[in-house]
Amino acid sequence: MATEILMPALSPTMEEGTLAKWLVKPGDQVKSGQILAEIETDKATMEFEAVDEGVIEALLVAEGTAGVKVNTPIATVLVEGEAAAPAAAPAPVAAPAPAEKPTPVAAKAAAPVAVVATASPDWPEGTPMKAMTVREALREAMAEEMARDETVYLMGEEVGEYQGAYKISQGLLDQFGPRRVIDTPITEHGFTGIAVGSAFAGLRPILEFMTFNFAMQAIDQIINSAAKTLYMSGGQMGCPIVFRGPNGAAARVGAQHSHDYAAWYAQIPGLKVVMPYSAADAKGLLKTAIRDGNPVIFLENEILYGRSFEVPDLPDFTIPFGKAKIWREGEDVTIVSFGIGMVHAIEAADKLAAEGISAEVIDLRTLRPIDYDTLIASVQKTNRCVTVEEGWPVGSIGNHLSATIMERAFDYLDAPVINCTGKDVPMPYAANLEKLALVTSDEVVAAVKKVTYR
Amino acid sequence: MASRKTAAASDKPNISREELLKYYREMLLIRRFEEKAGQLYGMGLIGGFCHLYIGQEAVVVGLEATAKEGDKRITSYRDHGHMLACGMDPKGVMAELTGREGGYSGGKGGSMHMFSKEKHFYGGHGIVGAQVPLGAGLAFADKYRGNDNVTFAYFGDGAANQGQVYETFNMAALWRLPVVFVIENNQYAMGTAQRRSTSSPDIHTRGTAFGIKGEAVDGMDVLAVKAAGERAVAACRAGKGPYILEAMTYRYRGHSMSDPAKYRSREEVQKMRDERDAIEHVRELLLTGAHATDDDLKAIDRDIKAIINEAAEFSKTSPEPDASALWTDVTV
Numbered sequence: 001m002a003t004e005i006l007m008p009a010l011s012p013t014m015e016e017g018t019l020a021k022w023l024v025k026p027g028d029q030v031k032s033g034q035i036l037a038e039i040e041t042d043k044a045t046m047e048f049e050a051v052d053e054g055v056i057e058a059l060l061v062a063e064g065t066a067g068v069k070v071n072t073p074i075a076t077v078l079v080e081g082e083a084a085a086p087a088a089a090p091a092p093v094a095a096p097a098p099a100e101k102p103t104p105v106a107a108k109a110a111a112p113v114a115v116v117a118t119a120s121p122d123w124p125e126g127t128p129m130k131a132m133t134v135r136e137a138l139r140e141a142m143a144e145e146m147a148r149d150e151t152v153y154l155m156g157e158e159v160g161e162y163q164g165a166y167k168i169s170q171g172l173l174d175q176f177g178p179r180r181v182i183d184t185p186i187t188e189h190g191f192t193g194i195a196v197g198s199a200f201a202g203l204r205p206i207l208e209f210m211t212f213n214f215a216m217q218a219i220d221q222i223i224n225s226a227a228k229t230l231y232m233s234g235g236q237m238g239c240p241i242v243f244r245g246p247n248g249a250a251a252r253v254g255a256q257h258s259h260d261y262a263a264w265y266a267q268i269p270g271l272k273v274v275m276p277y278s279a280a281d282a283k284g285l286l287k288t289a290i291r292d293g294n295p296v297i298f299l300e301n302e303i304l305y306g307r308s309f310e311v312p313d314l315p316d317f318t319i320p321f322g323k324a325k326i327w328r329e330g331e332d333v334t335i336v337s338f339g340i341g342m343v344h345a346i347e348a349a350d351k352l353a354a355e356g357i358s359a360e361v362i363d364l365r366t367l368r369p370i371d372y373d374t375l376i377a378s379v380q381k382t383n384r385c386v387t388v389e390e391g392w393p394v395g396s397i398g399n400h401l402s403a404t405i406m407e408r409a410f411d412y413l414d415a416p417v418i419n420c421t422g423k424d425v426p427m428p429y430a431a432n433l434e435k436l437a438l439v440t441s442d443e444v445v446a447a448v449k450k451v452t453y454r
Numbered sequence: 455m456a457s458r459k460t461a462a463a464s465d466k467p468n469i470s471r472e473e474l475l476k477y478y479r480e481m482l483l484i485r486r487f488e489e490k491a492g493q494l495y496g497m498g499l500i501g502g503f504c505h506l507y508i509g510q511e512a513v514v515v516g517l518e519a520t521a522k523e524g525d526k527r528i529t530s531y532r533d534h535g536h537m538l539a540c541g542m543d544p545k546g547v548m549a550e551l552t553g554r555e556g557g558y559s560g561g562k563g564g565s566m567h568m569f570s571k572e573k574h575f576y577g578g579h580g581i582v583g584a585q586v587p588l589g590a591g592l593a594f595a596d597k598y599r600g601n602d603n604v605t606f607a608y609f610g611d612g613a614a615n616q617g618q619v620y621e622t623f624n625m626a627a628l629w630r631l632p633v634v635f636v637i638e639n640n641q642y643a644m645g646t647a648q649r650r651s652t653s654s655p656d657i658h659t660r661g662t663a664f665g666i667k668g669e670a671v672d673g674m675d676v677l678a679v680k681a682a683g684e685r686a687v688a689a690c691r692a693g694k695g696p697y698i699l700e701a702m703t704y705r706y707r708g709h710s711m712s713d714p715a716k717y718r719s720r721e722e723v724q725k726m727r728d729e730r731d732a733i734e735h736v737r738e739l740l741l742t743g744a745h746a747t748d749d750d751l752k753a754i755d756r757d758i759k760a761i762i763n764e765a766a767e768f769s770k771t772s773p774e775p776d777a778s779a780l781w782t783d784v785t786v
Contacts, residue, residue, distance in 0.1 A: 006496065006497055007496075008493075008495070008496025008497070009495065009496055009497070009498045010496070010711060010712055011711070011712035012501060012502050012503065012712060014712075032489060033489075033508075033706060033727060035720070041712075043712065043714075044712075044714035044716070045714055045716075046708075046712075046714045047714070047715070047720070048496075049492070049707075051489045051490070051492065051493045070496075070497075070498055071497055071498060153598070179598070184625065185621075185624060185625065185628070187621040187624065187625065189587070189617065189618045189621055190587050190590075190618050190621025190622045190624070190625055191587075191621070191625060192587070193584065193586070193587020193588050193590070193591060193618060193622065194587045194588075194590045194591040194594055194622065194625060195591060196587075196588060196591060197528075197576070197587060197588035197589060197590060197591020197592045197593075197594065197595070198591040198592070198594045198595040198598070199591070200576050200588065200591070200592065201526065201576075201591070201592045201594075201595035201596070202595065203594075203595050203598060220581055220584060221584065221587065221588075224579075224580070224581050224584060225579070225581075225584055225588060229569075229577065230783050230784070230785065230786065231562055231783045231784055232559055232562060232563040232567035232569075232577075232578070233558075233559050233562075233563060233567070233568070233569035233577070233578075233783075234557075234558065234559035234560035234561075234562050234563065234783060235560070235782065235783035235786075236558075236559070236569050236570070236571050237569045237571065237576065237577070238786050269784050270784055270785065272785065293785075293786035294785045294786055
């Protein structure tokens with residue numbers, strides 16, 4: 001029984017090729033790996049090797065023939081013992097249990113329907129509160145989670161002996177020792193890969209970037225290794241890791257230390273992205289992030305570190321991802337923001353209230369997943385929306401929210417959505433120019449007046 | 455066959471018949487698997503990129519002979535051989551190559567991206583060099599837990615020029631991580647010969663600056679690889695930190711299936727095949743040492759052919775993943 005040799009596909013895109021030259025003739029004994037022919041593809045001339053050992057019976061396509069379709073028989077070979085010992089066909093394999101129903105991440109395009117946001121409180125009514133800075137809240141969250149779970153460790157530049165470049169990890173080295181609070185050399189690409197590898201092996205690293213600007217050195221490990229591996233492994237290999245550190249502009253630190261990465265990371269399936277504003281959110285969301293089984297990007301802000309907020313005085317509380325917080329209710333316009341953008345949103349709402357305009361202020365808190373329902377329900381009530389963020393305008397979170405509102409609540413809109421963003425320039429150093437580059441509450445007020453036709 | 459340069463069997467004490475037969479079988483399994491994969495690629499059943507391991511079999515088989523339960527391994531996109539050598543099922547590997555539900559990643563990873571928690575195989579990585587810090591991270595986890603497991607982090611002579619490799623050498627030495635850095639030097643980074651890409655050719659000496667011991671080993675000789683691997687693994691298990699092994703090897707096929715390999719001569723490839731082939735080497739040891747007869751080896755060949763044919767058949771009959779799989783496994 002002769003085996004057919006088929007015209008091979010020799011590139012990902014090849015559909016046909018030229019059989020340039022035969023290097024064997026009928027009657028030749030061929031062995032595995034021997035070159036049978038030269039084949040020209042659209043890209044190159046390739047050598048085509050034998051797989052089976054045997055004797056060439058016939059050449060079916062003459063050399064020089066162009067346009068030979070992939071999988072056309074081009075020769076036959078008599079393989080020793082083939083007729084005598086055919087391989088047994090394997091039993092069909094039972095299909096696995098059907099996968100769970102898809103949960104699309106993007107907003108659904110749907111007819112306008114009333115959306116009810118679930119506005120359950122983050123902690124029970126009557127919970128005692130205490131004042132705490134964002135810095136203390138972050139430190140407490142890490143300390144509580146490290147005490148709770150032995151596999152959690154903190155790694156980064158100056159997190160240990162220096163007590164943290166921004167003092168977020170103050171005291172943690174004393175409390176947990178150098179095995180679990182690990183100072184690294186200045187080598188973001190390498191230590192990010194090491195932390196991600198340890199997460200593949202079941203540890204739960206908290207990786208501090210001194211600022212997220214430096215994480216660009218490690219972006220390949222964050223995206224290609226951490227975010228994509230669960231999917232590429234068909235669900236086998238998770239990566240429970242938190243990447244955290246200050247993000248966005250501080251004050252007068254120039255273009256290379258002022259970048260807001262919210263929109264970048266929010267674009268990546270496989271990541272979760274958190275950007276808290278208040279101390280309570282910083283604490284509750286960081287604890288959730290550390291317990292989460294996925295890579296979480298936790299974007300902090302240097303200016304917010306020293307701000308104080310009321311934080312529930314509870315031994316353990318967490319805030320779920322994908323749940324926005326309504327900071328104030330209003331009737332005339334929805335202002336939606338996150339992170340330090342909330343400073344401008346709230347300030348603008350105060351100014352607007354003095355002028356008789358009632359703004360509803362929403363803090364998204366997490367950017368992946370996004371709580372679309374709370375936003376849409378608000379826009380269906382106010383019929384107007386202004387988004388606020390520090391990052392650049394092109395491909396911003398505001399752009400995405402605008403598109404989502406247009407798809408899901410077009411008929412409710414009384415004005416176009418306006419995106420207030422940072423200016424489309426690298427961050428300048430000069431004090432006056434830096435102020436101009438950043439989004440301001442006055443710009444938010446002006447945008448609200450535009451959409452409310454005042 | 456032309457005379458070979460490698461040491462004869464008599465130089466390698468205490469190699470049992472069973473061991474030799476095991477290595478022969480494991481290397482042959484990889485070779486036949488890869489030949490079949492090449493064939494299925496030619497038939498259009500395997501798409502995209504497909505990087506074959508043919509020629510390099512002795513490296514992974516020799517090192518796997520030094521591993522114990524719980525040891526971890528991670529490599530690049532030229533990963534089929536590593537998966538077979540650590541005991542992953544050829545059916546599941548081949549079905550992943552064809553993008554089917556029965557593949558190790560349910561068809562969502564492909565040739566370059568497969569994993570097995572059970573066999574401690576951590577991929578299957580497509581970005582050259584990225585697996586090196588990841589491998590050190592696996593070793594970090596073992597050290598953190600206080601066990602004596604080691605990690606084999608495989609990379610090529612091309613990856614050895616990536617900066618993150620040296621960042622990793624520094625931290626692995628600083629923290630004494632139990633990782634064996636295995637440089638599979640097949641002499642070509644895709645189409646660029648080592649002499650055209652690399653300022654100093656002895657890659658195994660590059661750990662010197664970090665205090666990491668390194669040695670070169672004949673990667674076409676499974677017994678030599680095993681012996682060197684034992685030294686490396688012993689150092690790691692003893693808490694002495696990382697170790698570099700540079701296995702001098704050769705791939706017979708192109709970088710990937712679509713590589714016409716015009717950067718080297720046909721004679722060069724043929725000479726390696728004729729004089730240095732790792733499988734022929736063990737075959738010769740078995741026959742000249744009267745450890746096995748021609749018939750014994752033919753029986754092994756037949757067994758392996760059956761395994762490969764079964765894997766190929768499975769990879770064709772396993773269904774494509776259900777459309778709903780598009781949306782699963784994005785996050786846990």
